[in-house]
Amino acid sequence: MYRSLVVLALFGAVSVAEAQDPGMTVPRFDQKHGGSKSMHMIAHVVNHPGAWKAADIEMEQDPGRPYVYVCGFTNFDTQVYDVRDEAHPKLVYHWTIENPELHRGIGAMDGKYFKIGPKYYYVQSLQFMQGSPDADLGAVVFDVTGLPDSTKVKEVARIRYPEAPGGFHNIFAYKHSDGRVLLFTTVGETKALVYDLGKVVSDTNAADWLIGAVPNPTPFRQIGGGGYHDFYVGYDAATHQDKFYGAGLGGYSVWDVTHPESPTQLFTVTGLGFDIAHTFTPSPDGRYAVTETEYEYTPLRIWDLASAQHDSTQNLDLAISAWTADWRDLSHNHEVRWPYVFVSAYEDGMQVFDLKDPKNPHTDGWWYTCECTHGLGFGGNPNNGWQGTNSVEQGAFGVDVRNRDGLIVLSDMRTGLWLFRLDGFKGWNGHDYGMPNISSVQDYDHGPDGSPHAAGGGQ
């Protein structure tokens, strides 16, 4: 049925043409309801009354911590749901910026939980426009150890960066092989910032928090430069390096951040059509990667990084395959649990494909969560309620996967929080697939799988 296998004539690369589920037609936009037999919708929560309900989503991983964090986007808030009873998510905590009616911006965008010692924390990224209160506020950090008792949740820090008003769009919490818990953030400069979260939660001198920066080596000079949009940080067990995979204006780049105070550039991925680079997620071993570019009609691209990871290739510019839910739309964020890729596919909702054969991605399941009018997505400005007139940026924004049991959560900009399970996917451990057990999920107690200190316990 749906899956587009139509190769994008815009890019027309032969290597792309052989990917995706061949021979399938796309449905009419008004027929995008429900899902595949393999995908089971467990729960749906309409979490806000307005037109825009959510940006990204985060799910805790440890047993006994059934908490899902929904970033409230232009509602400027964070909601924490207890999904112990998966069919009935329960709102257990709600935070909103003070004086929300006086703030202007896109608000609560990305969230990550992290753990230091016995304590659990959640960091919420925020974006407020210049002229608004808190234009210098990038993130708020909460101690959430006491959940589900909302009275025990405490704000412990606010990360401000007045040098570049506009806040942090995306963030990534990383348990570094040296034992520190780091926060990588986007910012309105040609670099990503690196904060030591151990200092953020314990050191009252905010000047000590920022420990490094990763430059964007591919600024898109035609439009005035630009920084990173999103990134992934993972441990390379083969080379014993902590690696930063950044996507930003101008292209993608990979850095050795084993010493985050002095990152070293490894290679780039650039080329025609890749200027609006959005997301860059490698396989657990770093051999392959999935990338997104943010414009209508573009597919997710699949890359073989071997020649750059292990040889002298400095730049890659030819993907080995591509996948899209519907060539007329745009697929957004994704989580890789090799060989599965879980995609929050904007108007095409929850999608899962696999890379068992990386040159031939295969769709495994889907569920349409947006049920929206095609093309009337996010845009405009706060004065018109951020309503665009020619935008496919609406629907499924973020997705997360619980490794221990395979629960899938998704945030939809138009419809809110969704929980799913996929037939046959009962959880994920990289070792089951001959890979390091490395994904966006961090082992905060032991460090990255394969690192010399992996068994050393938490900080």
Place this chain on the structure above:
Amino acid sequence: MKLAVVAAGALLIGSALGPYDIDLFATAKAPAAQGHARLVFAQSPFGVAVTEDGHASYDVQITASSLPAPASLGRYTAYVVWVTSTDLSEWHRLGVVTNGTTTLGQAELNKFLLVITAEADSAATAHAGPTILHGTSPSGWLQSFLTHPLFRGIAQ
């Protein structure tokens, strides 16, 4: 999502009004309320009024419509206009406003928000009620040099 770019673009879209105009936006408390403000230099023998430390001193000419009766929103008797710093740490009362045009003075902050709240006491010296209308001074839209898109490509 390239929301960061969209948001930055929105800064430039703004209002079609001039550099002395402030669009006032309603809140959920009174969604039909409308308003607009114009900054007019306060009386001065020199034409342009400034404070001792050099900040411009403006009278604020507010035109409001569809403001409901304050009592319809709760135990309120008046709408009071405040000028606040953009970090909301400083609040200065300008005076009371009703439907129609009212001129109040003076706004003397470099960048500021204009906030109209419903208050129980028309003589309130501290804001306590809900926000009904709000807007940002044109100076508040000026961007930091470092973060202006035109300069992001310069090596740092």
